[in-house]
Amino acid sequence: MELLNNLALGFGVALTLNNLFYCLIGCLLGTLIGVLPGIGPIATIAMLLPATFVLPPVSALIMLAGIYYGAQYGGSTTSILVNLPGEVSSVVTCLDGYQMARQGNAGKALGVAALGSFFAGTVATFLIAGFAPPLAELALKFGPADYFSLMVLGLIAAVVLAHGSIIKAIAMIILGLLLGLVGTDVNSGVARYSFGLPELIDGVGIGTIAMGMFGFSEIIRNLEQGENREVFVKNVTGLWPNWKDIKQCTWPVIRGTALGSFLGILPGGGPVLGSFSAYTLEKKMAKDPSRFGKGAIEGVAAPESANNAAAQTSFIPLLTLGIPSNPTMALMIGAMIIHGIQPGPQIMTAKPELFWGMIASMWVGNLMLVVLNLPLIGMWVKLLTVKYDYLFPAILIFCCIGVYSISNAWMDVLLAALFGFIGYVFIKLECEPAPLLLGFVLGPMMEENLRRALLLSRGSIEVFYTRPISLTLLIISAGLLLMVAAPSIAKKREEAFQEG
Amino acid sequence: MKIGHPKDFWGGVCFAAIGLLFLVIARGVPGLSFLPGYTMGTPARMGPAFFPFWLGTILFLIGLWIAIQGIRTKGGEAGKLEKWHWKPLLTVLASIVAFGLLLKIIGMLLSGIVLVVGASFGSHEFKLKPTLILAVFLVIFSALVFVVGLKLPIPLCPDIESLQTMPVCRG
Numbered sequence: 001m002e003l004l005n006n007l008a009l010g011f012g013v014a015l016t017l018n019n020l021f022y023c024l025i026g027c028l029l030g031t032l033i034g035v036l037p038g039i040g041p042i043a044t045i046a047m048l049l050p051a052t053f054v055l056p057p058v059s060a061l062i063m064l065a066g067i068y069y070g071a072q073y074g075g076s077t078t079s080i081l082v083n084l085p086g087e088v089s090s091v092v093t094c095l096d097g098y099q100m101a102r103q104g105n106a107g108k109a110l111g112v113a114a115l116g117s118f119f120a121g122t123v124a125t126f127l128i129a130g131f132a133p134p135l136a137e138l139a140l141k142f143g144p145a146d147y148f149s150l151m152v153l154g155l156i157a158a159v160v161l162a163h164g165s166i167i168k169a170i171a172m173i174i175l176g177l178l179l180g181l182v183g184t185d186v187n188s189g190v191a192r193y194s195f196g197l198p199e200l201i202d203g204v205g206i207g208t209i210a211m212g213m214f215g216f217s218e219i220i221r222n223l224e225q226g227e228n229r230e231v232f233v234k235n236v237t238g239l240w241p242n243w244k245d246i247k248q249c250t251w252p253v254i255r256g257t258a259l260g261s262f263l264g265i266l267p268g269g270g271p272v273l274g275s276f277s278a279y280t281l282e283k284k285m286a287k288d289p290s291r292f293g294k295g296a297i298e299g300v301a302a303p304e305s306a307n308n309a310a311a312q313t314s315f316i317p318l319l320t321l322g323i324p325s326n327p328t329m330a331l332m333i334g335a336m337i338i339h340g341i342q343p344g345p346q347i348m349t350a351k352p353e354l355f356w357g358m359i360a361s362m363w364v365g366n367l368m369l370v371v372l373n374l375p376l377i378g379m380w381v382k383l384l385t386v387k388y389d390y391l392f393p394a395i396l397i398f399c400c401i402g403v404y405s406i407s408n409a410w411m412d413v414l415l416a417a418l419f420g421f422i423g424y425v426f427i428k429l430e431c432e433p434a435p436l437l438l439g440f441v442l443g444p445m446m447e448e449n450l451r452r453a454l455l456l457s458r459g460s461i462e463v464f465y466t467r468p469i470s471l472t473l474l475i476i477s478a479g480l481l482l483m484v485a486a487p488s489i490a491k492k493r494e495e496a497f498q499e500g
Numbered sequence: 501m502k503i504g505h506p507k508d509f510w511g512g513v514c515f516a517a518i519g520l521l522f523l524v525i526a527r528g529v530p531g532l533s534f535l536p537g538y539t540m541g542t543p544a545r546m547g548p549a550f551f552p553f554w555l556g557t558i559l560f561l562i563g564l565w566i567a568i569q570g571i572r573t574k575g576g577e578a579g580k581l582e583k584w585h586w587k588p589l590l591t592v593l594a595s596i597v598a599f600g601l602l603l604k605i606i607g608m609l610l611s612g613i614v615l616v617v618g619a620s621f622g623s624h625e626f627k628l629k630p631t632l633i634l635a636v637f638l639v640i641f642s643a644l645v646f647v648v649g650l651k652l653p654i655p656l657c658p659d660i661e662s663l664q665t666m667p668v669c670r671g
Binding site: 050051054165167168170171174175177178181185187188190192193216219220223224388389390392393394396397398400401404405408410411412413414416417420421424425426428429430431446447450451454455457458459460461 | 507508510511514515518519522525526538539542543544545546547548551552555556558559562563565566581582584585588589592593595596597599600601603604608612615616619620622623624625630631634635638639642646650651652653654
């Protein structure tokens with residue numbers, strides 16, 4: 001009963017005219033940038049942070065969340081029609097989606113992707129509603145030492161589940177933690193690593209880093225690669241799958257949703273991992289795996305359901321523990337802090353209208369996306385014909401204005417350019433920038449909890465292994481690290497990311 | 501000596517250098533007045549230097565480890581450094597920097613045009629006329645959305661008093 005009451009409260013917030021409007025804006029913007037290759041939700045949310053200053057926090061977060069899951073819907077459109085992923089999480093959709101389009105089944109592929117995503121979104125919404133409260137309650141029992149260990153686990157898991165070299169990802173996390181410490185130390189008032197620049201006394205903004213490393217360096221990379229796009233839009237008709245398709249897709253959608261929901265909750269999981277794993281799973285379960293890559297409808301249904309489910313369940317650690325599971329969630333934490341909300345387990349009790357309003361809005365947003373997107377596909381297709389030469393200056397100017405507006409500081413624009421350069425160097429050295437952003441958000445929190453834990457224990461590190469919660473979390477972290485260090489599992493992990 | 505995996509090697513060198521930078525600044529260098537260092541404190545009473553010093557040390561060691569592994573392992577083709585494309589890198593970054601430096605002085609309308617035209621030099625086929633049209637369209641659109649619509653305090657016109665009183669410039 002309590003759940004229903006809570007959901008009623010949430011829908012009461014989400015269904016106000018104002019919030020419906022911002023949810024719609026978020027979903028539309030999300031689809032737009034999802035469709036467009038070369039700009040993702042991270043840069044967009046960073047760009048729009050200053051625009052949300054005038055909004056009440058609930059509306060702001062509803063809109064920003066809409067951008068994130070809206071992008072999952074949009075990304076599939078580009079994958080299917082252009083064979084180019086609009087978002088990383090739609091990479092695998094290219095494999096079978098584009099083949100379906102070439103066989104004249106573009107409409108069916110788009111329809112299945114949208115309906116599967118909607119199903120996944122609905123399930124994930126209820127999962128959040130069901131799982132978040134007990135998790136938040138548990139988290140309220142956490143002491144500083146437990147919190148510190150939880151963050152260690154979160155960061156380790158993020159590394160293990162991300163692709164690429166593990167040791168490099170750990171280095172990126174530590175670099176992120178260090179960057180997060182720039183600025184005034186709350187306990188002593190000392191301005192650390194500010195090099196005498198007044199702009200750095202408050203630290204580097206998360207928007208600045210995100211824009212530089214995910215917006216600017218992405219643009220530079222796209223420019224050096226040149227473009228090669230072929231829009232496949234001969235006949236986008238027959239969006240509704242027939243009975244046979246539905247029967248064929250039911251289990252893949254359910255499996256994709258389950259897998260995606262689970263992987264979304266894990267730190268470092270999220271949509272990308274969800275869609276890759278769901279595709280691999282379907283291929284393994286299929287009676288005739290050779291159909292995959294040649295237009296198998298399950299190859300669209302499962303990963304598209306999984307990425308949407310994962311995009312939504314990744315809000316669970318954010319809303320209950322205050323810990324981001326992926327870079328977009330790190331930005332959401334930044335947005336919460338800007339709006340004066342301290343992320344953590346107390347949100348649910350202190351601000352129930354925000355907590356449940358956001359959850360309810362996700363379901364509303366998913367409904368909007370299905371209803372709006374399918375008819376709008378013609379418009380998205382037109383957008384895809386815009387050349388990147390005209391697109392990137394637009395992205396660039398919005399990014400620059402966004403960076404400047406976060407605190408009206410021109411210095412931030414220069415800093416973002418610097419991070420754009422750093423991001424480019426790291427891309428060239430094959431170091432993923434995503435863990436850095438996670439570390440950046442957690443840096444100050446980790447230091448604070450470590451400080452408190454050691455203060456309470458009078459400097460003894462025993463506290464980390466005598467408290468049962470902390471000990472369990474640390475054992476899981478160590479286990480994870482040992483697991484990926486084992487050669488056989490390391491190989492499996494490589495395979496999961498190389499599928500296709 | 502031949503480096504087997506240049507990508508890892510240089511990645512490790514970067515991490516080690518950054519780690520070293522952070523730990524040295526935290527600890528300070530005796531005798532250098534611009535590097536006084538922060539208070540270390542004890543574990544029970546951590547000073548501002550404590551956490552960054554240890555993190556910097558760990559990063560330095562991990563960087564060193566990656567670099568050494570980079571020398572020893574044979575990376576083959578995958579380990580080779582990718583070619584750098586200086587043109588898009590420099591044009592885009594320089595335009596962003598120019599935008600940041602010029603914004604307060606000549607306003608968003610003009611610096612936005614500088615940004616768009618400058619960055620477009622980096623693209624494959626640059627044509628002045630369509631780029632200029634695009635630039636004008638984008639700055640007007642941005643002014644309408646961000647300054648008129650969202651009321652963000654962004655200077656639009658050059659910083660000359662007579663211009664500032666014009667209604668156009670205040671959004």
